[in-house]
Amino acid sequence: MLLHATGLEKTYATRATAFRRASRVAAVAGVDISLAEGGALGLVGESGCGKSTLARLLLRLIPLSAGRILFEGRDITALPEAALRPLRARMQLIHQNPSAALDPRLSVAEVVAEPLRIHGHDPRGRVASLLAEVGLPGDFLHRYPHELSGGQKQRVCIARALALAPRLLILDEPTSALDVSVQAQVLELLAGLRAQRGLAFLFISHNLAVVRQVCEQVAVMYLGRVVEQGPVDAVLGNPRHPYTQALLASVPRLGAAGVVVVGEAPNPAAPPPGCPFHPRCATAQEACRNGPPPALRNGVACHLAQ
Amino acid sequence: MGRKFRLALWLLSRSFASMLGIALVVSIVTLALIGPWIVPYPDHVAGGIDLANKLQPPSAAHWFGTDEVGLDILTRVIIGARVSLLVGVAITLSAAAIGVPLGILAGLLGGPVREAIMRLTDLFLSVPGLVLAIALVAALGAGIVNAMIALILVWWPGYVRLAESKALSIRSEPYIEAARVAGASTARILWRHVLPNSLSPLIVKMSMDIGQAILAVASLGFLGLGARPPTPEWGAMISIARGYLPEWWWYAIFPGAFIYAAVLGFNLLGDGLRDILDPKSNRG
Numbered sequence A: 001m002l003l004h005a006t007g008l009e010k011t012y013a014t015r016a017t018a019f020r021r022a023s024r025v026a027a028v029a030g031v032d033i034s035l036a037e038g039g040a041l042g043l044v045g046e047s048g049c050g051k052s053t054l055a056r057l058l059l060r061l062i063p064l065s066a067g068r069i070l071f072e073g074r075d076i077t078a079l080p081e082a083a084l085r086p087l088r089a090r091m092q093l094i095h096q097n098p099s100a101a102l103d104p105r106l107s108v109a110e111v112v113a114e115p116l117r118i119h120g121h122d123p124r125g126r127v128a129s130l131l132a133e134v135g136l137p138g139d140f141l142h143r144y145p146h147e148l149s150g151g152q153k154q155r156v157c158i159a160r161a162l163a164l165a166p167r168l169l170i171l172d173e174p175t176s177a178l179d180v181s182v183q184a185q186v187l188e189l190l191a192g193l194r195a196q197r198g199l200a201f202l203f204i205s206h207n208l209a210v211v212r213q214v215c216e217q218v219a220v221m222y223l224g225r226v227v228e229q230g231p232v233d234a235v236l237g238n239p240r241h242p243y244t245q246a247l248l249a250s251v252p253r254l255g256a257a258g259v260v261v262v263g264e265a266p267n268p269a270a271p272p273p274g275c276p277f278h279p280r281c282a283t284a285q286e287a288c289r290n291g292p293p294p295a296l297r298n299g300v301a302c303h304l305a306q
Numbered sequence B: 001m002g003r004k005f006r007l008a009l010w011l012l013s014r015s016f017a018s019m020l021g022i023a024l025v026v027s028i029v030t031l032a033l034i035g036p037w038i039v040p041y042p043d044h045v046a047g048g049i050d051l052a053n054k055l056q057p058p059s060a061a062h063w064f065g066t067d068e069v070g071l072d073i074l075t076r077v078i079i080g081a082r083v084s085l086l087v088g089v090a091i092t093l094s095a096a097a098i099g100v101p102l103g104i105l106a107g108l109l110g111g112p113v114r115e116a117i118m119r120l121t122d123l124f125l126s127v128p129g130l131v132l133a134i135a136l137v138a139a140l141g142a143g144i145v146n147a148m149i150a151l152i153l154v155w156w157p158g159y160v161r162l163a164e165s166k167a168l169s170i171r172s173e174p175y176i177e178a179a180r181v182a183g184a185s186t187a188r189i190l191w192r193h194v195l196p197n198s199l200s201p202l203i204v205k206m207s208m209d210i211g212q213a214i215l216a217v218a219s220l221g222f223l224g225l226g227a228r229p230p231t232p233e234w235g236a237m238i239s240i241a242r243g244y245l246p247e248w249w250w251y252a253i254f255p256g257a258f259i260y261a262a263v264l265g266f267n268l269l270g271d272g273l274r275d276i277l278d279p280k281s282n283r284g
Helices: A051-058 A081-088 A108-118 A126-133 A150-162 A180-197 A208-214 A232-237 A242-249 A286-290 B002-013 B016-038 B073-109 B111-125 B129-140 B144-171 B174-181 B186-222 B234-244 B250-277
Strands: A003-014 A023-035 A040-044 A066-071 A091-094 A168-172 A200-205 A217-222 A225-231
Touching (some): A040 A051, A040 A208, A051 A168, A051 A200, A091 B174, A150 B174, A180 A208, A208 A232, B016 B073, B186 B250
């Protein structure tokens, strides 16, 4: 296993103010993630379900509340930053918004060279070949981020992430900020790079079609928990959890009136008792209102699907 | 670098106000630099008395006229540029040197460090700067050095505020996270990303503050708390000249015009720098 994380939790404590009582928000509430070398796991769910928090936990960018992370078989849960640094080369992140992920004062060449410099490599010669690998011509070297289109910026970000020859790429909605026409090109580039370099992807998205195209495995998150997990074709082809069913039904399709998820995601600071999805679940029964849902078993965490 | 520099010049040259600012600042800096060699009456700098020529109107011999003891006002105003410029730059640089590190530290570290720094800053900001400076000079004793110390003490909090707010907003930028993912140390992130990206508003503020500091020093001089006569300082000159208005108008007008030109020049320069330093205006 390239990445193996168990029992990941991230709880934020909000301080009491004059208008609000102190509360604890569980952004990620007990998630297990496993990713094989070269594998691709999609992570889907609504905004605010903890997908991005999970990505940052796995990269040790924010402190964990509980859980354990093994990367390349090594426990990195409590590794100090200095010891983590050499490992960072092999786990990289692609941001959702490439415009914000590039320092506006650095040229493309400086952006791509920075990770190489940090890790003590000579960036000469390698920057241009990295740009070529992501499909950017050499005359982009001396351009600045504001001179590039969204797709070009995302390519620069990908080149920066590839500079240190990572094994794992965590992609946090890498195409959702791009034009639809550009999305396909970037996805194609990513798929090609994955095949060539044998990269493993943790692909965060709320676009089920994209996940189906890119990934072999998928995990569906709801309110900080994985509610269904398994091979893409099985989960998206024959969803067992009512939430996954609702997600699939909410994908707009011509001529089909799908079951739409009713209401909004509950406030994570005050999750409903029982199964957190029951207020929006069409098939909720007494058990769902009272007891918490069973742990993920056979790929699904639902009272009714066992 | 050459391309960037030419672009900056071109951007500046498009704006009349920026060009005027640069022209004023360059003239005053030039006057300050070569002043001692070009003034018509070098021995009038240190003071002295030539009562036969007192309060002469502007003429070929004395372009700006003479003061109440017969000293050439042109000479003293030009030499006054040295004092004002030096003091203005020194105050601004010192205040920035104190305020910027504190501000960036507060913004980056957060928590109790930030609370301590920012509350202390608020304490200073809650008192009007010049009033506090007057009180400080009164306590320290009048004089140009004490006026500078007082103005530095009231000037640094503005830099803390600005640097802190910039550091705070930059800290949460995804490109900082990207640098962390690449393995950058905190020092590297500070030096390579936070500081360069917070620099341009700071430079703009510094340029404008030099003008404000010149004005503040002149104000203290006017109140008799800054440079003492016979030091040729603009504020101190106006302070005496006030008593000779309106008949002997040239005595107050010319130091006043120089203060005006210096403050205006640095303010316009600041505006021009703001346009140049925005990376998005750097189209090429």
